[in-house]
Amino acid sequence: MPSKKEALVKNALIIAFGNASVQLISFLLLPFYTSHLTTQDFGVVDLITTYSLLLVPILTLEMGMAAFRFLIDAREDPKAKTRIITNVVQLAGVILLVLVGFFFVVIQFVHIPYGGLALASVATAVLPALLMQFARGLDRIKAFAASSIVAGLITVSLNIILIGPFNMGARGMLIAGIAANLVSSLYLFITLRIHRYIDFRTGDNAMRRELLKYSVxxxxxxxxxxxxxxxxxxxxxxxxxxxxxxxxxxxxxxxxxxxxxxxxxxxxxxxxxxxxxxxxxxxxxxxxxxxxxxxxxxxxxxxxxxxxxxxxxxxxxxxxxxxxxxxxxxxxxxxxxxxxxxxxxxxxxxxxxxxxxxxxxxxxxxxxxxxxxxxxxxxxxxxxxxxxxxxxxxxxxxxxxxxxxxxxxxxxxxxxxxxxxxxxxxxxxxxxxxxxxxxxxxxxxxxxxxxNRSIVGIAKTKIFSKLKGLPPDAVIAEEELNR
Known part of the structure; x- marks a missing residue:
């Protein structure tokens, strides 16, 4: 069983791999984006993305973070996990319905570029925001990182297809982002088997108040x-x-x-x-x-x-x-x-x-x-x-x-x-x-x-243990003998 520090570093590396690999691909594709998109297209997508980042925490009432923290305390209690996830899902469902209704009122008075796609971008961003925190709370850090990779690959692949051959510009980028949110959410829903943790009979106001007291x-x-x-x-x-x-x-x-x-x-x-x-x-x-x-x-x-x-x-x-x-x-x-x-x-x-x-x-x-x-x-x-x-x-x-x-x-x-x-x-x-x-x-x-010599020493021991096919303790013992 890994020590606290080993688990901390291991999880950090898994998260880094999941995010950095996708960010690197996106960075390398920057010349492709700038050559196929007008500054106006890029500006519109950036604006919608920026406001999505602002709106998602508000719209979800930061329930994802509440789920993450409460699920940590409930890792050994299946009933508690079901109660937490069910109540978060119920709150999220109500929020999404209110969002859609509010949006249709707003567009009657305010012009929003790519209105339907803008709504879909924000609404679908809510799903991974919640499900990724479920993964963290359930100690499924590999699924958390993998969902980032899935979302990144879908985004990049569809951007290349929709912006390049189909020449869809900003519309193509928005569709790619929406598809990425949906596919990564579906991946997490299936991988985490979220359906097992949803039982609407466990929904109660006391739990919802406790979650909101933490999240708001x-x-x-x-x-x-x-x-x-x-x-x-x-x-x-x-x-x-x-x-x-x-x-x-x-x-x-x-x-x-x-x-x-x-x-x-x-x-x-x-x-x-x-x-x-x-x-x-x-x-x-x-x-x-x-x-x-x-x-x-x-x-x-x-x-x-x-x-x-x-x-x-x-x-x-x-x-x-x-x-x-x-x-x-x-x-x-x-x-x-x-x-x-x-x-x-x-x-x-x-x-x-x-x-x-x-x-x-x-x-x-x-x-x-x-x-x-x-x-x-x-x-x-x-x-x-x-x-x-x-x-x-x-x-x-x-x-x-x-x-x-x-x-x-x-x-x-x-x-x-x-x-x-x-x-x-x-x-x-x-x-x-x-x-x-x-x-x-x-x-x-x-x-x-x-x-950082202690960190460097641990890293060296880990690397040599992998290369020699020995446990880290055996490598340390071998080094002591060689001295």
Whole structure:
């Protein structure tokens, strides 16, 4: 039976494989999309997709997250699993009916591009949003990852066919997305055998109230990040102009890579934290994971900054060269955001979703206020700096506040080490002389390996055990003998 840490890492890798493989394919097909779609088509699809991401958490009342958390506690209780899933399905059914009715009223007064397809895009997005959380809650992480692969392959395949030979443009992309949602949902429904967990006799108001009490506070938490991003872009556009918004958007692309990588681990950590929140060795386990996570993602932050002067000119046109100035601050902001999310998993585990919502909202307010105050004085640095400060304050607050649930302690001077590492790589970044940059990048890679030597050692042992066909313990014993 795998240890807690092994299960955590294994699940993170499974999630990463499921998502990263599809994202890579989509990225490689970007030239195909841009050559076959007009900017207007791309803009319409992006707008519908963006609003789908905003609307799904609202329309589902974040019931998927409630199902995930409650199913973790019910993994050994078939009746409880049936009760939870049945009540979530009932609520989702009512929500979908209301959505369809509301949509048909709205289109009488407002023109919505590709109206029917836009509705179908949002409505079908609700299905995988719920079913994927069922998979996580039922400890079917491979099915969770596989559904992402299924959805990605369907999307890519149909896009190539509908946009290419059939020349359907934006309509083709929307149809591909709808089909992907339906097929991946059907896959999960069959694989998880969801029909076994639906018994409408188990539906009751008490269960629904309990689920909603947990899920509803998560809505402002989810929306706030969307609002913060939109507010930043709006502030920049008003005070500095649309061109500056373009510069900022390019600078933000690189921290997004960090955020994407962290998201794979974040999903796995949220589950592990919920499973082990009442374990006897909880404080030790949580402290070890937090220490290792800060080391790893702090090192990733610094390595990205160190290599950015080499990568940036290869990927970005000179017209956007100003974006270079803001990347380290935005990557640091992403690191603080990730660390705050690590603490957020504790609130999820303790079912204290109101605390998550309130801390996130206050961080968002701080972000917007700082941006408004500073933007006239330091330009685009204001929004980048405001984001970093807001997420840092959020992290520090959650660290102290979460002590009433879990006593997190960091090993040694890990925080000082990461801080010094960041100062070093940032200084080399802004010095921006090629010989110094190359030396700094090599040094950063070496420091990252050194700081994460325990993780590197475990990975090496795992790899050699696979190659030699031996269990990891046997490989360790063999290495000790060779010494």
């Amino acid at each position: 506070p998560l809505i402002p938490n989810t929306i706030s990040w969307w609002v913060i991003n939109a507010a930043d872009r709006t502030i920049i556009a008003i005070f500095l102009g649309v061109a500056s918004n373009g510069i900022y958007a390019i600078a933000y692309k690189f921290p997004t890579i960090f955020t994407t990588i962290f998201s794979y681990f974040g999903l796995s950590w949220a589950e592990s934290a919920s499973v082990h929140i009442n374990s006897k060795d909880r404080d030790t386990y949580f402290s070890e994971v937090m220490t290792a996570s800060v080391k790893f993602f702090g090192s990733l932050t610094c390595v990205m900054i160190a290599f950015m002067p080499i990568v940036f000119p290869l990927l970005v046109d000179k017209a956007y060269s100003e974006a270079y100035q803001y990347i380290p601050i935005l990557i640091a902001a992403s690191f603080f955001s990730a660390t705050a999310a690590l603490y957020g998993a504790i609130y999820i585990a303790k079912k204290k979703t109101k605390d998550i919502a309130m801390t996130t909202i206050w961080a968002g307010v701080l972000n917007v206020v700082l941006s408004l105050v500073l933007i006239k004085f330091i330009g685009l640095y204001a929004t980048a700096f405001a984001a970093a400060v807001a997420y840092l304050v959020l992290t520090v607050y959650r660290h102290h506040d979460s002590k009433k649930y879990v006593a997190i302690t960091y090993e040694g001077n890990v925080l000082i080490q990461i801080a010094l590492f960041f100062i070093f790589t940032t200084a080399v970044y802004y010095y921006n002389a090629l010989p110094v940059t190359i030396a700094g990048a090599v040094a950063a890679a070496g420091v990252a390996v050194f700081l």
